[in-house]
Amino acid sequence: MIARKTEEGILKGSVIRAMFTEGKAMAERYGAENVYDYSLGNPAVPAPEKLKSVIADLVKEADPLELHGYMNNAGFPEVRDRIAEDLNRRFGTSYDGAHIVMTVGAAGGLNVALKTILDPGDEVIVFAPYFGEYKNYVANWDGALVEVSPDLFAFQPNLTELEEKITPRTKAVIINTPNNPTGVLYSEETLKRLGETLTKAGERIGHAICLLSDEPYRELVYDGAQQSFPAKHYKHTIVCYSFSKSLSLPGERIGYLAVSPEIEDEDRLLEGLTQSNRVLGFVNAPSLMQKAVAACLSEKTELAFYDKNRKRLYESLTACGFFCVKPEGAFYLWMKVPGAPEGKTVTAEEEQAFVDRAKEERLLLVKGSAFGCTGYVRIAYCVSPEMIERSLASFRQLAKHTVN
Amino acid sequence: MIARKTEEGILKGSVIRAMFTEGKAMAERYGAENVYDYSLGNPAVPAPEKLKSVIADLVKEADPLELHGYMNNAGFPEVRDRIAEDLNRRFGTSYDGAHIVMTVGAAGGLNVALKTILDPGDEVIVFAPYFGEYKNYVANWDGALVEVSPDLFAFQPNLTELEEKITPRTKAVIINTPNNPTGVLYSEETLKRLGETLTKAGERIGHAICLLSDEPYRELVYDGAQQSFPAKHYKHTIVCYSFSKSLSLPGERIGYLAVSPEIEDEDRLLEGLTQSNRVLGFVNAPSLMQKAVAACLSEKTELAFYDKNRKRLYESLTACGFFCVKPEGAFYLWMKVPGAPEGKTVTAEEEQAFVDRAKEERLLLVKGSAFGCTGYVRIAYCVSPEMIERSLASFRQLAKHTVN
Numbered sequence A, B: 001m002i003a004r005k006t007e008e009g010i011l012k013g014s015v016i017r018a019m020f021t022e023g024k025a026m027a028e029r030y031g032a033e034n035v036y037d038y039s040l041g042n043p044a045v046p047a048p049e050k051l052k053s054v055i056a057d058l059v060k061e062a063d064p065l066e067l068h069g070y071m072n073n074a075g076f077p078e079v080r081d082r083i084a085e086d087l088n089r090r091f092g093t094s095y096d097g098a099h100i101v102m103t104v105g106a107a108g109g110l111n112v113a114l115k116t117i118l119d120p121g122d123e124v125i126v127f128a129p130y131f132g133e134y135k136n137y138v139a140n141w142d143g144a145l146v147e148v149s150p151d152l153f154a155f156q157p158n159l160t161e162l163e164e165k166i167t168p169r170t171k172a173v174i175i176n177t178p179n180n181p182t183g184v185l186y187s188e189e190t191l192k193r194l195g196e197t198l199t200k201a202g203e204r205i206g207h208a209i210c211l212l213s214d215e216p217y218r219e220l221v222y223d224g225a226q227q228s229f230p231a232k233h234y235k236h237t238i239v240c241y242s243f244s245k246s247l248s249l250p251g252e253r254i255g256y257l258a259v260s261p262e263i264e265d266e267d268r269l270l271e272g273l274t275q276s277n278r279v280l281g282f283v284n285a286p287s288l289m290q291k292a293v294a295a296c297l298s299e300k301t302e303l304a305f306y307d308k309n310r311k312r313l314y315e316s317l318t319a320c321g322f323f324c325v326k327p328e329g330a331f332y333l334w335m336k337v338p339g340a341p342e343g344k345t346v347t348a349e350e351e352q353a354f355v356d357r358a359k360e361e362r363l364l365l366v367k368g369s370a371f372g373c374t375g376y377v378r379i380a381y382c383v384s385p386e387m388i389e390r391s392l393a394s395f396r397q398l399a400k401h402t403v404n
Helices: A004-012 A015-030 A049-061 A077-091 A105-117 A133-140 A159-165 A188-205 A266-279 A287-294 A303-320 A348-360 A385-402 B004-012 B015-030 B049-061 B077-091 B105-117 B133-140 B159-165 B188-205 B266-279 B287-294 B303-320 B348-360 B385-402
Strands: A100-103 A123-127 A144-148 A170-175 A210-214 A237-242 A255-259 A332-336 A376-380 B100-103 B123-127 B144-148 B170-175 B210-214 B237-242 B255-259 B332-336 B376-380
Touching (some): A049 A287, A049 B049, A077 A100, A077 A255, A077 A287, A100 A105, A100 A266, A105 A210, A105 A237, A105 A255, A105 A266, A105 B004, A133 B266, A159 A188, A170 A188, A188 A210, A255 A266, A266 B004, A266 B133, A287 B287, A303 A332, A348 A376, A348 A385, B049 B287, B077 B255, B077 B287, B100 B105, B100 B266, B105 B133, B105 B170, B105 B255, B105 B266, B123 B133, B123 B159, B144 B159, B159 B188, B170 B188, B188 B210, B303 B332, B348 B376, B348 B385
Parallel strands (some): A123 A144, A123 A170, A170 A210, A210 A237, B123 B144, B123 B170, B170 B210, B210 B237
Antiparallel strands (some): A100 A255, A332 A376, B100 B255, B237 B255, B332 B376
C-alpha cells in the first residue's frame, strides 16, 4: 500500500532514531544505568520554572476559546509582535510581527519554507557535516540536495566550493550555527563572506538565493562568546527557530520563521509561508505554547549544566587520545574516528566498525556518515553528569582498542 | 522566489480562511456585534473544565523532561494504549497502542497518511460535497483528486459512481462523517455497502484501496443517534481523528491516526506513517497535549449548546423559505441557494451573487463551490446563540431579496 518514497525511507531509516530505539532496548537488557546513550539531542535541563507558572496562569485565566482556538495560520498577532521586538532588541534587526510565522518547531518551519520555495529539481546547498534530516526535508518537495564538502580543519563552510556549486537551479542554502553535529560556531567573518558570495551569485544567476538559517542552538554558546546573527549579513534570509533547546521543549513542537524585511518577493513569500503552514496540515503552531513561549522570551536554559558536561567530556576524551573538535556551542561533541592520518578520515566501513565497537562498551554514538561526513562520531552531551562519569571507563576501553 | 505550486495556491487561496480575515475586517468596520460570521468551524463551547485541572496537574507534577521531551515519533506509548482501549471499548474494535500514531490534528494526520501511501499520479477519491482542503492535501503529494458527484437528495456517497471511478491508480478514498459541510451522517447501510464496494474493487484492481476516515465530528451527533464506526465495515481503514471539536482544542493541533489491525501491509504502513510524521517536520504530536487528551477521553463537549443553535437556525431559515438539509451531526447547516428548481442547482455565478448579497446583510456564509458542490452555502453554527438571534433579521432580508 505504501509509496515508493516511503519505502526507500524505511530502508534507509533514521540512524539517530534507530539508536533511540536501540538505546531503549539496551537499557532494558543491561539496566538503564549501564547504557551510555549519547545519540539524541534531547535536552537534559528541565524547562524553566517560569514556564510552569505561565502555563498554569494561562489555563486558569485566559479565555479557553482563544487560548485553544484557531487564529491566523501564521500565529497570534501579539505573539508574533513580541518575538519581532525581542529579535530587534537583541540583534538590531527591524522585523515586525508580519515577518514572523509561528511554526511546529524548526523542523516544521524548514518544511514550510522549503515547500513554499522549491519547484521539483530545484537545488538546495548544505555544508557537510549537516543535520541528516535536511536530506529528507528537501526530498519531501522533490528538491535536490547538493553537498559542499567539509572543511576538516575548522569545520567552517567552504565558500569557494559553495560558489562553484551554485547553478541557476540553486534556490536555497541551509546553514546551522551553532552547528549540529560539530558544535562549531560559524564566525562573523564567515557569515559576512557567505552573504557576499550569495549576493554575487544571485546576481550572476538572475534570482535571489534564499538563506535558511536553522538556529535551534542560537542561545547555547559557551565561554561568553556570541553567535553572530546570520540574517544581519544577507538580506534574503529566513531564520528557522525552535524553542526546543533554549526552553527545553522539544516535544511541544514550537518555533517560528523570521523573514527578513528586505527579502525578495516579501509579501508573496509571507503569504506563501502562511499558506504552506496551513495546507501541510500544521494549520498553526500549538496555541497554548505560542502564548507560553512569548511570555518566556527572556528565560534562559541552564547553560552551565551543558558547559560542565562539555568540559568534562572534551578533557576526558582528549586525554584518552581521541581527537575532538572543541565545542563552542550546542551540546554536541564531534570526535574523529581513530586510525586515519591527519587531514584524512577512515572509510565508512571503519567508521561503522568503530561505532559497533563503542556499542560493545554500551556507548551509543552516531556515525558521521549520518551527517554527510564520514570518519567522525557525534556525541550528544545533553545527558546527566553522572552518566558521563559512569561512561568514562567505557570510553577508555574504546580508546585502548582503537587509538594507536 | 516562491514555487509555482505556492503561487497557484496563493491565487486560489482558501475561501474559508479569506472569510475569516474578511470577517475580522468587517467586525472592525461595523462593530463585532453587527457582523454575523458563519464561516469558520471554530468551536464555541470552551474546552471541558477537567482539561484545566489536568494541564495544571501535569505541569505541576510530571517530570518536565518527559512532559515536554521527545518520545517515539508515533507518540507516548501509554497515550497510544489508552486511545486504543477507549476505541475498543466504544466500538468493539481490536486496536492496540501500536496501531495508533499521534498526530498534529486530523489535518496533520491526513497529510501524514497521504504522503505515506501516494506515488505521484495516484488517485484519491472524494465524495462531493467535501472539505475543500482535501484538494490541497492530495496535491501536496502530487496525487490526483477524483470527485464523485453529489447526491442532491440525501447527500450520501454515490457508490455506483464510486465504482465507476475506481481505476488501477486509485490508492485511497476519503470520507468524512458526520460530514463537513452538510451535517449529514453516512448511514450504517451506506458504510457497509461502501466497504463491500471497496473490497470488490480492490480485488479487481489487484491492490487494497485505503479508506481514510476523517472523523473530527465523530462525537457531535444529535437526537440520540450514533455515528456508525466506518472502520468496522472495511478492514483497510485509517481513521484520522482530531480533538479539535470534541474537546474544543482546534488551535492545539492534537489528534491521531488509528490503523486497522488487518490492513494490508500493516507493519510497513505503521513504520511508514511514523516516518512521515517525523520527516514532514511534525516530528511528534505536541507532548503536553498528548497527555492531556489521554486523561480526558471520557469528557464530552456541550452538545446541547450546538443542538440549540442547530434547531433555532434550521427552523428560522426554513421559515424564511430557504431549503436546508437538517443537520444530524457536526455544527454545519447546508442550505440551498434559492433560484433553482428542485433537483437542480444555481450556477457558480449565481451562487457567488447570493454570497455577496448575504455579505451586504453582514452575513458571512461559505459558498458550496468551496466544497465541490455549487449551489449551496455552508453555515457554521458554532457561534453564540445571541449572534444567531441578532442575525435572523439579516437572514429574513436575504430571503426577501432572493427567495421567490
